[in-house]
Amino acid sequence: MMDRDTLLDVRDMTVAFGKGRNRNVAVRGLSYTLKKGETLAIVGESGSGKSVSSMALLGLLPPNSASIEGGTATFHGRDLLSLPEKDQRSLRGDRITMIFQEPMTSLTPVLRIGIQLTEALIEHKNMTKAEAEARAREMLVLVGLDRPEHRMRQFPHELSGGMRQRIMIAMAMAADPEILIADEPTTALDVTVQAQILDLMRTLKREFGTSIILITHDMGVVAEMADRVVVMNRGEKVEEGPVAEIFAAPRQEYTKRLLASVPRLGTMAGTSAPRTVVAEPRQVGEVLVRAEGLNKTFAERSWLFAPAKPGTVAMKDVGFDLRAGETLALVGESGSGKSTTGRAVLRLMEVDTGRIEIKGTNVRGLGVAGLRRARRQMQMIFQDPFASLNPRISAGGLVAEPMVIHRLASGRELEDRVEELFLRVGLERDHIRRYPHEFSGGQRQRLCIARALGVGPELIVADEPTSALDVSVQAQVLDLMLELQQSLGLAYLFISHDMAVVEQMAHRVAVMRKGQIVEIGARQAVLNDPQHPYTRALLAAVPVPDPGRVRGALPTLDLATLPTGPLAEVAPGHMVAQ
Amino acid sequence: MTDTVTLAAHPEDAASARKTGFFRALLSSPTGIIGLAIVGLLLIVALAAPLLAPHDPLRMAAGPRLQPPSWQHWMGTDDFGRDVLSRIIYGAQLTLQIGAIAVGISLTSGLFLGLVAGYASGWAEKVLMRLVDVLFSFTEIVIALACLAIFGVGLTNAMIAIGIASIPFYARVTHSVVLVEKNKPYFEAAVAAGAGHGRLIFRHLLPNVVPTLIVVGTLGVSTAVLAAAGLSFLGLGAQPPQPEWGFMLSSSRDLISRAPWMMIFPGLAIAFTVLGFNLLGDGVREALDPRQRQR
Amino acid sequence: MARFIAQRLLAALVTIWIATIAVTLLIHLVPGDPVRIMYGSFQTTPEQLEEIRQRLGLDQPIWKQYLYYLGRLAQGDLGRSIVGDQPVADILLTRFPATLALTLTSLVIAVVVGMSLGFLAAYKRGTWVDAGAMVLAVIGVSMPHFWLGLLLLFLFALQLGWLPVAGGDWKSLILPALTLGLANAAVLARMTRSAMIDIFDQDFVRTARAKGLPRAVVLYRHALRSGLVPIVSMLGLQFAYLMGGAIVVENVFAWNGVGRLAIQAVFARDYPLIQGFILFFATVVALASVIVDVAYAFLDPRIRYS
Amino acid sequence: MRTTRKRILGPALVAATLASGHGVAAQELVWARYGDADSLDPHRATSTLSMQVWDQIYDTLLAFDMEGTPGPNMATSWEVSEDGLEYTFALADGILCHDGTPFDANDVKFTIDRAFGDNPSLTRTSWGPITGVEVLDPLSVKVTMSSKFGAFLPFLADSFSSMVCDTNTADTFGSSTAIGTGPFSLVEWVKGDQIVLAKNPEFTNLGDPVDNPGAPYIDTLIIRTVPEPQTRLAALRTGEVHIAEPPFDDVPAIQQSGDLDIIVAENTGQDVFWEFTVSRPPFDDIRARQAVAYGTDPQMAIDIIYSGLTNREWCPVARGVFGNDQEFCEQYGYPYDPDKAMELLAEMGYGPDNPLETTMFVWTGGNRHKLAEIFQAQLAQVGINAAIEIMDIGTMNARVKEQNESPDDPSPGTFDMMTWSWYDPDILYQLWHSPGAYSGFQNAELDAMLEETRTTIEPGARLEKVQAVIKYLMENAVHVGLYSPGWEWVFAVRPEVEGFKIGPFLHPIFTDVKIEG
DSSP: OOOTTEEEEEEEEEEEESOGGGOEEEEEEEEEEEETTOEEEEEOOTTSSHHHHHHHHHTOSOTTTEEEEEEEEEETTEEGGGSOHHHHHHHBTTTEEEEOSOTTTSSOTTSOHHHHHHHHHHHHHOOOHHHHHHHHHHHHHHTTOSOHHHHHHOOGGGSOHHHHHHHHHHHHHHTOOSEEEEESTTTTSOHHHHHHHHHHHHHHHHHHOOEEEEEESOHHHHHHHOSEEEEEETTEEEEEEEHHHHHHSOOSHHHHHHHHHSOOTTTTTTOSSOOOOSSSOOOOOSEEEEEEEEEEEEOOOOOTTSOOOOOEEEEEEEEEEEETTOEEEEEOOTTSSHHHHHHHHTTSSOOSEEEEEETTEEGGGOOHHHHHHHTTTEEEEOSOTTTTSOTTSOHHHHHHHHHHHTTOOOHHHHHHHHHHHHHHTTOOGGGTTSOGGGSOHHHHHHHHHHHHHTTOOSEEEEESTTTTSOHHHHHHHHHHHHHHHHHHOOEEEEEESOHHHHHHHOSEEEEEETTEEEEEEEHHHHHHSOOSHHHHHHHHHSOOSOTTOOOOOOOOOOTTTOOOSOEEEEETTEEEEO | OOOOSOOOOOHHHHHHHHHHOHHHHHHTSHHHHHHHHHHHHHHHHHHTHHHHOSSOTTOTTSSOTTOOSOSSSTTOBOTTOOBHHHHHHHHHHHHHHHHHHHHHHHHHHHHHHHHHHHHHOSHHHHHHHHHHHHHHHTOHHHHHHHHHHHHOSSHHHHHHHHHHHHHHHHHHHHHHHHHHHHTSHHHHHHHHTTOOHHIIIIIIIHHHHHHHHHHHHHHHHHHHHHHHHHHHHTTSSOOTTOOOHHHHHHHHGGGTTTOTHHHHHHHHHHHHHHHHHHHHHHHHHHHHOGGGGGO | OHHHHHHHHHHHHHHHHHHHHHHHHHHHHSSSOHHHHHHOSTTOOHHHHHHHHHHTTTTSOHHHHHHHHHHHHHTTOOOBOSSSOOBHHHHHHHHHHHHHHHHHHHHHHIIIIIIHHHHHHHHTTTSHHHHHHHHHHHHHHHSOHHHHHHHHIIIIIIISOOSOSSOSSTHHHHHHHHHHHHHHHHHHHHHHHHHHHHHHTSHHHHHHHHTTOOHHHIIIIIIIHHHHHHHHHHHHHHHHHHHHHHHHHHHHTTOOSHHHHHHHHHHTTOHHHHHHHHHHHHHHHHHHHHHHHHHHHHHOHHHHTO | OOOOOOOOOOHHHHHHHHHHHTTSOOOEEEEEESSOOSOSSTTSOOOHHHHHHHHHHOOOSEEEOTTSOEEESSEEEEEEOTTSOEEEEEEOTTOBOTTSOBOOHHHHHHHHHHHTSSSOOTTGGGGOSEEEEEEEETTEEEEEESSOOTTHHHHHHSGGGOOOOTTOOSTTBTTTBOOOSSSEEEEEEETTTEEEEEEOTTOOOSSOSSSOOSSOSSSEEEEEEOOOHHHHHHHHHHTSOSEEOOOGGGHHHHHHHOSSEEEEOOOOOEEEEEEEOTTSTTTTSHHHHHHHHHHOOHHHHHHHHHTTSSEEOOSSSOTTSTTOOHHHHHTTSOOOOHHHHHHHHHHTTOBTTBOEEEEEEEESSTTHHHHHHHHHHHHHHHTEEEEEEEEOHHHHHHHHHHHHTOTTOSSOOOEEEEEEEOSSTHHHHHHHSTTOTTSOSOOHHHHHHHHHHHHOOSHHHHHHHHHHHHHHHHHTTSSEEEEEOOSSOEEEEOTTEEOOEEETTTEEEOTTOEEOO
């Protein structure tokens, strides 16, 4: 029976891809209800079927490959799943609307914003063009965009990601829908933008009284947004309940594990060192890397008849020290120059000016042979472990390669070393002959780590090593990295945008913004007592997986007064841009 | 002349194809099977031509002149009384030779140029690729004509001309694949691991470029066969008495109303061969990149 | 936008410039003495050959020859043909309208047939419509132009007598244009299908569907308009292929264009004419690609407003 | 097969038609040929296709009668000096050029000077050893030679000596303008497509072997290019075209049905013959040349390809040309004898396991490549592997010369099916006297014999000298006749066309033509 408050009632929904032998069930017997005015979060890791289930509601599944094999979804007495296309269409974009993960690609590139904002209104609300445009302008203001007239005439490529997501929200809310399905609406956005968008969604929800189905993998976002939560795993519902209950007392093993692996900012506030995972961790030693005054500008390709444009500044006077056995985290949003810095240290990219010393040797001055020798001491692991493994070389071959290059071992000895490394990073002996595609994401990152370890490096630059992984896998990989550091004394230059992860891993933290380090210091100092306004904004924006926490107002960054000058020491070892 | 649908094979899927077996993947698609069958048949016909052909392809008055298809001459006879079927069977040898030589020339040279340009980067790449682009925009037939104007006409020269004419295409494809591969993290990972030029090119780039080029090369055979037949049709390629299909077509023109079989069968042979290599190329692409299958 | 056009024009100029170099080198790549090859027929005395050598500047160092060539080119002088001793530029210009008519008609046929077929196949992806269209397309791609031409000729001109076999008026344009157009329609159908499938998989098409827009609006306003961008960018190349294909087709149908002229020139080793043809061809193709690029820019706001 | 086609007339043509028609139905004759003229400038081309157009636009000082003997035309009389080095011509009065200017001695001087001018004239050597042209008065002109030249007078009857009016000074001369005194004037030339000619109302026939003494009866002559034989036949049948070369394979059927008249030109002066690269092996050896001659059967080949429309030719000069005598030539000729060919090859060390490898050059068109394929098959049977290379005539001329001039080339020497059309045995001088057109076979003995054919003017004596050369050339297998005539000599004519005549040496004459009905 349907509750009076129940807006949508999903029963036994089953969705499969392919047919016959290739049939692959994506959603199996999913049931949930959505009440008026509530936000229901559907959480799960990749492949849990959370997106597919909501696409099915709107009839947006790819017609030739996916099929809804069973179940009902009752909305105002009608079953969405069996509705004729025409009726489905009249609901879509009017009473049920949707926003997507990728704001960059979700708007039609060749059409002006104005058309894209108004066409659904004209279609569903019988508005005239002028009425629809008025409504669109109103919505643009509501979602926090300035100069609505101008925006209407713009094309998507002229707007930033955050602005596009605001447009998407304006588009979805303009029709005053009963249900808004938001599919990972902030995943592709920087954390500060995410915070603003989440704020906006909360505000609009209050104003419009819309029910929201929020699809996300981020427990922090869930805690901040949801009234109730449905946890999914491998196409099935694991658990359902009010948000506080799920976080406080998860009943299912899976939910417990999921919550346990979510890093929570603040849990390490009390200690200065990273989490200890071995009995006798190696201590931080001498300075290993010293970078000074690194500058890099990516030149715009100049055109014959036009004056050369100023390039993009990727690094501006970047400098830091990194000691043996220490982790320095480089944090910042996309485009802050943190990856550039990591690559510059390994000389995978040439800087314009500056000095990089590794154990006293100036890396920038090395010749080809010297550089190759130097690369024994420094290895890198990348964000996408799959892409960083050559698909045509076996796992064993990949792990062996750096040792072969540096002529460290050969023949039987090499084979033994490879096997040893596989076991060391938690892989098995019979994995050696396999190819990268036969591994899971976490295993691949282990493979990358094994490959890096082979030459006995002292420094590993880890560029977002876990951001492509599910949280449960992320926790395992981070553990491995900590264990290796504490037993081998590795230094990590740890590049990440995730403050919670950084808190677990880092001894020291450098916050980057627009190519510049705005704050650097001991992790405790920077995270617990941020001095730079940008650091504070960044930390305030991090969603905390604690539904009980009351979020304060977001600090607004005043760009005019934002200190961007040289670093000055505010406390011993704690430097802040002035 | 050339189909420019997405050519890049995706190595990750190629690797998954290896797991299930490349040939099993190839044979699981109708395109692959038909393509393989046609090309296989062609190979057999070419190799066993002396056994299969009922008559000497060059012997005049093997039958009466301009005889329509009959039991003695399944595809009729030409204006010299030569057996058309036998000529077509022997023509398969020439056709495969054309494909192998033309594609051989363009593939090796194009691969080399594209690899060098893509790996070198900087001004060398710019100059090289700009030049390749310009040559590419000349179109293959004009380059081939220019080559023939220089070397003189003849089937061997036509094969070489077609080979040369297609180099820009292969260079472009190689270059674009190299650029894609070079920007993948695994390449940077190899650089970071300290790999030298040789290792980067031969162990990392080349194996990832080759699958795409196998696809392009297979499709390229069909382009080359078409182009050579075209040149022979125009009288710039094969010379008498070579039983080259395009040339046979051109000699059928004056007799098109009196002896249409002289025009129909060689044309079918060309179309069939080209179809075979096109399907095989599509099949190989699908087998290397299962995502294409849905396309 | 202006900058974009200027950039494309400059690229076209580079192409033409390289073509002039290639064309100057061409004659020197021919084994043997070019003058003897060109004028070595009956009744030409050695003195006359020497005269010609001087007149053509072939006794000069090659860089001087090139400058000389450029100088003449600037005055619209492409040299004189060997056969008949007439200005190459005049010959090419009188013959070009026929080729242009053939190429443009074929382009229209190719675009209309090919794009509709490709679009339909992409839209009906995975169904028998798609399969049928693609079987047609792959057969079309595999058919030699000249054979298709002969078949059409045999069927429509000789058997049915509906259309003339050859000649210069619009009726005789039908068969060659159909031959060239259909053969390229097949290629275009495959490209369009592939491009449209990419587009249909794009997030913005899903957005448009999620807005509950009528299917036609999603297809035409969102998908097709975006799909035109990559498709139009391929048309430049397509035009070049059509021009190349015209060389063969003109010979099948005795169509009096530059393509037939080019083949005759190769047979007659009329090098000035061959050189002129290559340069002319490169220029036409380069200019066509500028036009296509500008059209492309108009379709793609990312270029139009930058 | 039906084809319907209407042409849009060019404005110039419309004007011309209206001007000449005076409201009466203007008569328009369409003549379709496989190719177009190369140039309308008679010094810039040598092809028969070009020549046949010049015939209509220009006139010559002398003209051939049907037997091929030159007689008066625009020159009413001439005198030759005692030493044979000076020719003085008296010109007919009242001849007008197409632009209305009178034709006089200055035009003759203009024409000859032009042939000897700076621009490469393709006819220069054919004019003979001319050293000067002098205008004596408007109607008499004197030409001076450095040595005797027996072929000068016949040359002046050939279209190579077409008289060009001295008003032809424009750049466009030869391509879009051409002013002559012939029966038709140029209206328009759409290159590769058609040449439109209008009748010259002022024309007076002074020497052509036709009945009409004045201007042509037809108003317009359109010479159209239709490359495909089947298309020409189709157009003939629908009546779009009045005169055209038919497909050879269809001639017997046409003759049988009688719906078109087949006219085969005689005395064309055309000769198709074997010729060899004698400067290096294998054809530096006479036995190899003879083997080719014995190993091929021209009669069989022409029967298959040309359905009896041409003749076996034994002589190095064609029928109708001074010196041609089949009986005389046959005694030195090479009848088809494969055994003899094999014998000769065996003597040279060639055999079934070691065939003689060479290349045969053939020029495009006229089904000659098919003829070559038959010869190729015949030669294969005696042990000669001859690759065929098909090329344009100009290219072939150049290639043959190049071959002869590269004695050190390691590849085997070539041979070719060469063709020439000439109105006088002087062709032998041009071909074989040092340095020779192709730098081919030549020696002092032959040079001396050829010299005498030029300087001996008296017919009886000249015949002796010419036949001595013929015997020498044939015995040495240097110039082996195959067949004659050989190209563009068969015309299919619609029944309503009357009075179409082909003068000797393949000069089609349209002044007598009327279209009935």
